[in-house]
Amino acid sequence: MMEPLLDVKELTMDFGGLRALDKVSLQVLPGEIVALIGPNGAGKTTFFNCITGIYKPTGGNVFVTPPGKKQRRISGMKTHRVTAQGMARTFQNIRLFPEMTVLENVMIGRHCRSRAGVLGAIFRDRATRREEKDIVDKSYAILEKMGLAGEVNELAKNLPYGAQRRLEIARAMATTPFLLLLDEPAAGMNPRETDVLEELIRRICTEENIAVLMIEHDMRIVMSISSRIYVLDYGKMIASGTAPEILANPVVIKAYLGEEDVDVPAS
Amino acid sequence: MNAFAQIRQSLIIALWFMFITFPVLVVRVNTIEKVVEWRWLNMIYVGIGSFLISFVWRYFLERKAQGGKEDTHPAPATATEKPFMQRLMAEPRLYRPFLIVLSLFGLAFPFLPFASTYQINIVTNALLYIMLGLGLNIVVGLAGLLHLGYVAFYAVGAYSYALLYYHFGIGFWVALPIGALFAAIFGIILGFPVLRLRGDYLAIVTLGFAEITRLVLENWNGFSFGPSGIAGIPRPGLFGMEMDLHQGTIYIYFLMIALCLFTIFVVNRLQNSRIGRAWVALREDEVACEAMGVDPTTAKLTAFALGSTWAGLAGVVFAAKTTFVNPASFTFLESAMILSIVVLGGMGSIVGVIIGAFILILLPEYLRAFSEYRMLLFGMIMVVMMIFRPQGIIVGIRQIYEFKKVAAKEGNRQ
Numbered sequence: 001m002m003e004p005l006l007d008v009k010e011l012t013m014d015f016g017g018l019r020a021l022d023k024v025s026l027q028v029l030p031g032e033i034v035a036l037i038g039p040n041g042a043g044k045t046t047f048f049n050c051i052t053g054i055y056k057p058t059g060g061n062v063f064v065t066p067p068g069k070k071q072r073r074i075s076g077m078k079t080h081r082v083t084a085q086g087m088a089r090t091f092q093n094i095r096l097f098p099e100m101t102v103l104e105n106v107m108i109g110r111h112c113r114s115r116a117g118v119l120g121a122i123f124r125d126r127a128t129r130r131e132e133k134d135i136v137d138k139s140y141a142i143l144e145k146m147g148l149a150g151e152v153n154e155l156a157k158n159l160p161y162g163a164q165r166r167l168e169i170a171r172a173m174a175t176t177p178f179l180l181l182l183d184e185p186a187a188g189m190n191p192r193e194t195d196v197l198e199e200l201i202r203r204i205c206t207e208e209n210i211a212v213l214m215i216e217h218d219m220r221i222v223m224s225i226s227s228r229i230y231v232l233d234y235g236k237m238i239a240s241g242t243a244p245e246i247l248a249n250p251v252v253i254k255a256y257l258g259e260e261d262v263d264v265p266a267s
Numbered sequence: 268m269n270a271f272a273q274i275r276q277s278l279i280i281a282l283w284f285m286f287i288t289f290p291v292l293v294v295r296v297n298t299i300e301k302v303v304e305w306r307w308l309n310m311i312y313v314g315i316g317s318f319l320i321s322f323v324w325r326y327f328l329e330r331k332a333q334g335g336k337e338d339t340h341p342a343p344a345t346a347t348e349k350p351f352m353q354r355l356m357a358e359p360r361l362y363r364p365f366l367i368v369l370s371l372f373g374l375a376f377p378f379l380p381f382a383s384t385y386q387i388n389i390v391t392n393a394l395l396y397i398m399l400g401l402g403l404n405i406v407v408g409l410a411g412l413l414h415l416g417y418v419a420f421y422a423v424g425a426y427s428y429a430l431l432y433y434h435f436g437i438g439f440w441v442a443l444p445i446g447a448l449f450a451a452i453f454g455i456i457l458g459f460p461v462l463r464l465r466g467d468y469l470a471i472v473t474l475g476f477a478e479i480t481r482l483v484l485e486n487w488n489g490f491s492f493g494p495s496g497i498a499g500i501p502r503p504g505l506f507g508m509e510m511d512l513h514q515g516t517i518y519i520y521f522l523m524i525a526l527c528l529f530t531i532f533v534v535n536r537l538q539n540s541r542i543g544r545a546w547v548a549l550r551e552d553e554v555a556c557e558a559m560g561v562d563p564t565t566a567k568l569t570a571f572a573l574g575s576t577w578a579g580l581a582g583v584v585f586a587a588k589t590t591f592v593n594p595a596s597f598t599f600l601e602s603a604m605i606l607s608i609v610v611l612g613g614m615g616s617i618v619g620v621i622i623g624a625f626i627l628i629l630l631p632e633y634l635r636a637f638s639e640y641r642m643l644l645f646g647m648i649m650v651v652m653m654i655f656r657p658q659g660i661i662v663g664i665r666q667i668y669e670f671k672k673v674a675a676k677e678g679n680r681q
Contacts, residue, residue: 052558083560091558097551100544101665108548112560114541118569121540122533128540135541140670153667175560 002029003065005179005211006051006087011075012059013043013050013235020046022235023060026213028179030067033205033212035222037246038232039256044215045092047232048183052089053079066178084112088172089181092215094164098157102148102167105156106139109174139174146170146200162193166200173204180204182214186221194218198225223247231255273325281318288313331655373524377517387516391588393628394523395581400608400620401530402577407606408615408663409538410570411550413470416457416477417605420450420575422484422597424582429497429592430490439503443583450579451572458571462564465553477602485594496593503587519588526584530577531617537573538615539666546570547615607645611652613659622660 004027013021020043028034036044050057053074062075066086074082083089088109097105114135120128143149146166151159156167165185172180185201186194198221204210216222222229223243231239231246233255239246246252292309296302377387399421406414427446431437437445461472484491491497502515503522510518537543545566548556557563586592604627612623631641652659 054554054558078562079557080560080562083558088560089558091555095552095555095558097548097555099551099665100547101667103668104544104547104665108544108556108559108561111541111545116541118537118542118573121537121542124536132541136668140668149670152670153665155665171559 003071004029005065005067006213007063007065007071008051008060009063010060011047011050011057011062013046013055014058020235021050021057024232024235024237026230026237026240028211028213030178030211031205031209032227033201033214033225035226035229036213036215036232037217037219037222037229042232043235044232045183046235048089048181048215051075051082052087052181053077053082064179080112083175083177086176086178087181088175088177088179090165090168090172090183090185092183092187094161094168096156096164096168096171098155100156101153102143102156102159103136103139103152105167105171106142106174107135109171110135110139112175142170142173145203146173162189162196165189165197169200169204173208173210177210179211179213182212182216184215184217186216186218189218191220194221197221201225269329273322273329277318277321277325280321281314284317285310285314327655377520384513384516387520389629389632391516391520391523393625394520394527395585395588396605396608396628397527397621397624398523398530398577398581398584399605400612400624401527401534401617402574402581403605404609404615404617404620405534405537405546405577406570406574407609408613408620409543409550410546410567412567412570413466414473414571414574415470415599415602415606416473416475416480417574417578418597418599418602419457419477419480420453420578421582421585421601422480422592422594423450423453423575424579425586425592425596426484426491426497426582427579428583428586429500432500433497439501439583439587443580446583447576447579450575450582454571454573454575455568457575458568462567474599474602477597477599481594481597484597491594494593494595496591496595498591500586500590500592502590503584519584523584526580531621534617538617542566542569607649611649611659613661613663615663616659616661619659619661619663 006026006028008024008026010023010025011021012019012023024043024047026034026036026047036047038044046055049055051062051074053076057075060075061073063071064074064085064087065071072085074085074087077085097108100108114131116128116131120131140149140152143152146169148163148167148170151163156164159167169180169182169185182201186197189197201212201214202225205212214226226243228240228242229246230237231249231252238255239249239252241249289310292313293306295304295306297304376382376390399417403414403417406412406417424446427449428437428439428442431442431445457473457476461469464472485494487493502510503519505518538547545556545561548559548561549563549566553563556566585596589596608623608627609620610623611627612621613619627645631638631645634641634644637644
């Protein structure tokens, strides 16, 4: 069996007395596109924040196994260190750097893969110049793949909505991850844009060999793209499996639509 | 149709002003002759004055609101036709002659007939504030950390030189890097406790830090000689040459020009580097910045350390220029002044900071006649700026990258 890229074991997150995540376990294998679904407030984004180090989980463990490297425990690690391990994310509500250009946004993603310091910046020695050129070239190449090459010098805030979503993915790709975490990438997109996005995510997975774990509400894209689906409800992982399995699972249907035979309360 | 409403509003405001200034400006009780004077004329002045000001104010606000609307609609069309200031800065053909004239004037200035010692001194002062402004610009403009205690590091630099000279007889050129280093260390020491803070909270803590520094300098007599300060600090030397006051002033002027050019060079390189981009990203969105692999701790600490370094350098020069330091030179007003330079000029813009420093430092000098109203004027400029042009005189522009070559290469490959 393949070593999972991401292995979450019984992750628990308490906010005071509120248990937002209750012993959630999840695995992402190489080459997979995994979807995490669940009703609003189920704890999906909290789950992302926990595994990327924005929140510090109160229990459980998160391990990653970068391809060709040994397994490492990342729970409790700081966010930027997690990203450096090779796990990059996007945000539900787009969080670009609005006053920076499109290219610069992507160049920030290269930060953890480059090392020029203050002295390098001031003296611009050869190593720094070479590194800077490398950052620019790699970032531009990513933008070309994402179909944003025409807008490199545009400020990020001036991009249309769909392009901003793509730019956020491009920025995450610039950190050369082995696993991409997408938080509702299709939110606010029309069906045509969603199709383009679906194609893009597929290409990222197959061509760039980056596994994807995504939170999504749009069931059309979830069902067609994911190898496996996890369902979260009230902080508990209630089901996991392939798309047909999930669609047929009565527990999932109950979580989304409520009880099938509703008891009429006696008045 | 709107004009009538505007006039009516202005009239109401004028009446209101006439009413509230009535007891102060109209009634005067002459206690010697025991009569009450009624100065009705004053009331008319107040009425007309407030009516006009209110009307003009409203007119500009209205225009601003309309301008905003017009701007958003044809955004793609205006993008090609950049405003004149931006074109001036972006195209070498336009800014080169401008720069040459400026640098020639800068070189010739101390030898021009009208340049007295006093004139050179105030320009040197402005240059000092350019340096401080550019230093603070790293912290506030680029990294977006609202720093109200910048003057503390200025004081650290100045006192470093003063005390090093007093105790060890160390000269200006040796003290310059040492002062900068001390200030940088202080910057990092302040940086650690405030790493988690942002915005208002950060402002309050840095403000407190500056006040602590000033109070320590004022009260620790054994260390800093208290409010009486340290006098007799030598001016910078030039291979042991003897210089009279005027020559010395000219020398410091050129020294400051050199230091300013150095500062501009460094800040310019920094802001288009890996570190500079990380600062701007930190300013734009801290969470996203960290999620993209930027260590916010390092980024903030380097911003604090580098900003403080420049304050330290400026402090050493200040001590050498005035030959005297005491805590009264490092009050909160100085911090506010430097911050105003950055905000007025345009956060994150080098040219903006330079213009801001010249306006805020030179204008009061040349408007000595109105010195009583200086702070009033100052406040008014700030209020008007914040309402009509909150981004500052010059907006910081981002680096533009050309990609024709790469695109061609890609084309060949296919």
